[in-house]
Amino acid sequence: MTYRGLVLLSRSTEESHLYMDLQACPGCGIDGFEWDSHSTQVRGEDLVSVYQGSCPDCGTAREFEFVLIGQEPPPPALGGPEPSRLIDPGQFLSLAREAAALVPASPALCPPDQVADAREAIAVAVAAMDEVGKFVPAGADAVPAAAFTSEAGRALYGADPTQFRRRRIDAVTASYREVLTAYQIA
Numbered sequence: 402m403t404y405r406g407l408v409l410l411s412r413s414t415e416e417s418h419l420y421m422d423l424q425a426c427p428g429c430g431i432d433g434f435e436w437d438s439h440s441t442q443v444r445g446e447d448l449v450s451v452y453q454g455s456c457p458d459c460g461t462a463r464e465f466e467f468v469l470i471g472q473e474p475p476p477p478a479l480g481g482p483e484p485s486r487l488i489d490p491g492q493f494l495s496l497a498r499e500a501a502a503l504v505p506a507s508p509a510l511c512p513p514d515q516v517a518d519a520r521e522a523i524a525v526a527v528a529a530m531d532e533v534g535k536f537v538p539a540g541a542d543a544v545p546a547a548a549f550t551s552e553a554g555r556a557l558y559g560a561d562p563t564q565f566r567r568r569r570i571d572a573v574t575a576s577y578r579e580v581l582t583a584y585q586i587a
């Protein structure tokens with residue numbers, strides 16, 4: 402049985418990969434998706450990126466089709482100034498926290514052979530926090546409840562909506578950015 406996806410609007414290859422990481426197998430529930438084949442196709446005006454593969458656990462055939470929108474941003478950015486259409490602010494906040502949790506607060510505390518990995522992880526954390534911030538509408542002071550489209554995102558928002566206020570988002574982003582700067586000059 403093949404599960405064909407909806408039309409997914411993606412701002413970058415990184416964003417497509419991240420989205421697939423968050424999708425459990427509909428057959429057995431295992432997290433994520435590792436594709437066997439990938440192709441890029443032109444369909445009318447659209448550039449479509451297609452990923453196909455079978456679940457290694459239950460054999461379910463899976464497919465994701467992303468319509469690429471906008472300019473591919475320079476990494477580690479996941480998209481331009483517009484918010485994601487694939488990943489919600491709660492999922493981005495979790496990703497930012499998970500990435501930041503891997504990083505010693507100062508490069509002086511980091512084993513030398515792990516500095517490069519730590520620098521990459523904190524850059525991902527900053528990029529993910531930037532994505533959370535894009536969901537705050539101009540002139541508003543918080544991410545609106547309607548922006549949370551995933552179960553995980555809604556649960557995180559429900560547990561503490563204040564973590565999605567602009568001031569909190571800006572403070573966390575700034576603190577991660579400070580760590581990133583320290584690693585960039587290390």
Ligand SMILES: [Zn+2]
Pocket residue numbers: 426427428429430431456457458459460461
């Ligand atoms: Zn499966």
